[in-house]
Amino acid sequence: MREPPASTGREGLGHTLEARLTIPEPVRELMDALWSAGHSAYVVGGSLRDDLLERPPADWDLATDARPDQIQAIFPDALYENRFGTVTVRRDGRAYEVTTFRTDVDYADFRRPTRVEFGESIEDDLARRDFTVNALAWGAEAVDGGGLAHAAFVDPHGGMADLRSRTLRAVGAPEARFREDALRMIRAVRLAATLDFRIDDETFAAIRGSSGLAAHLSGERVASELDKLMHAARPSIGLRLMGSSGLLAVVLPELASQRGVPQNKIEGEDLWDHTLRTVDAVPADRPVVRLAALLHDVGKPPTQADGHFYQHEVVGAEVAEDILRRLHTPRAVSDRVVHLVRQHMFRYEPEWTDTAIRRFIAKVRLPAIDDLLSLREADNVGSGLSRDAGDLPELRGRIGTETQAGLVLDRNALAVDGDDLMKELGLPPGPELGRLIDRLVERVISDPALNDRETLIDIARTETLTDESR
Numbered sequence: 382m383r384e385p386p387a388s389t390g391r392e393g394l395g396h397t398l399e400a401r402l403t404i405p406e407p408v409r410e411l412m413d414a415l416w417s418a419g420h421s422a423y424v425v426g427g428s429l430r431d432d433l434l435e436r437p438p439a440d441w442d443l444a445t446d447a448r449p450d451q452i453q454a455i456f457p458d459a460l461y462e463n464r465f466g467t468v469t470v471r472r473d474g475r476a477y478e479v480t481t482f483r484t485d486v487d488y489a490d491f492r493r494p495t496r497v498e499f500g501e502s503i504e505d506d507l508a509r510r511d512f513t514v515n516a517l518a519w520g521a522e523a524v525d526g527g528g529l530a531h532a533a534f535v536d537p538h539g540g541m542a543d544l545r546s547r548t549l550r551a552v553g554a555p556e557a558r559f560r561e562d563a564l565r566m567i568r569a570v571r572l573a574a575t576l577d578f579r580i581d582d583e584t585f586a587a588i589r590g591s592s593g594l595a596a597h598l599s600g601e602r603v604a605s606e607l608d609k610l611m612h613a614a615r616p617s618i619g620l621r622l623m624g625s626s627g628l629l630a631v632v633l634p635e636l637a638s639q640r641g642v643p644q645n646k647i648e649g650e651d652l653w654d655h656t657l658r659t660v661d662a663v664p665a666d667r668p669v670v671r672l673a674a675l676l677h678d679v680g681k682p683p684t685q686a687d688g689h690f691y692q693h694e695v696v697g698a699e700v701a702e703d704i705l706r707r708l709h710t711p712r713a714v715s716d717r718v719v720h721l722v723r724q725h726m727f728r729y730e731p732e733w734t735d736t737a738i739r740r741f742i743a744k745v746r747l748p749a750i751d752d753l754l755s756l757r758e759a760d761n762v763g764s765g766l767s768r769d770a771g772d773l774p775e776l777r778g779r780i781g782t783e784t785q786a787g788l789v790l791d792r793n794a795l796a797v798d799g800d801d802l803m804k805e806l807g808l809p810p811g812p813e814l815g816r817l818i819d820r821l822v823e824r825v826i827s828d829p830a831l832n833d834r835e836t837l838i839d840i841a842r843t844e845t846l847t848d849e850s851r
Contacts, residue, residue: 407472420447423520482506513540555587563594574619592627604708611668617657638682646764659763673721676701698723789825
């Protein structure tokens, strides 16, 4: 990590230290505009933290003593549609949030402030933040001739020292911070994973003591932090902290029940250890597969009997669906994850015929094949095996051969569709028509030569007559 500049309270920024900041030109222009209008301007929060850690900031946030109407007067094209003093200014296709100094007055339901008052100083604004490394600012009060030459770090809570030691520490009394917003506890374990920080002892003890407050959180807010955690280099860091702090038992009890369940794969490790290894083994650019890895064995605890987990993938798919519904996961993501959980126990044998390969593709569905094989590779690693165990490279190759041959692997490649069958056979739309099409797909998978429009209509006519005679 690049060594952040030392800071105590307010510190002048010399040329050497300024060179360490990579604040984009549009942000500096916004700050100059605020300074020129007689207002203070500071870069604050996670954007400054990430820049000092040489991590690309996801966005850039500014804090100022200007009130929302004054900010809008300076930036006429700005948008203000909230009651928290945040004005959105767009520059070069990006949105920047410019927020009036605030002090949170009251919180409700351990989730959100009931009202916010505007603060008088940057110190007021930083005092309301969650962790010391997020309670940093860089900028200046309004001065004649602009503020850049007078810009300074503002660090009233020791955030710079915590950046150096890679420590996550709550601002002020941690119990109070977590009573204000219980999501901060989950954010702490997520940041520990994404930033590779340790949580200081007092803050972690407060998380343990306050973990029950997480029950007040909405599924959407928990899911947002979980999604960010799935993008960490090693999500297991945050997940393990969730387990040891008690948070897991509150927000994801189905996963907490994996702790202590024997796995018999790696000596001394239980099912929870296996799950964590599996999640880490999925590439970070595949967050949906990582989510499937997190849930892939969620059906094992309820199906455990005599050292076996019969049909755990079927039960697991149902449990995963319940979890994702509770988290209000988008339907498209939920469907992908549940499907992967249901299909993850396939067993490939080199003796499979080409027809068997095509049936496998049809069952798994072509768009999910790569995800499923990625999940199996991670499952192998989580079980102490090589990533390619189970002849996966051979299976990939055979799947590639079948897909490149242009053969029918799903409804889309069939020579007839529902409209053809309704027109030629007088069939009504509905589930029976869908089942008939699926049977035609199965016939063509077994014998690709049958994929001819007239041939398939004749087969469908015969099957329809057979069904009617039963």
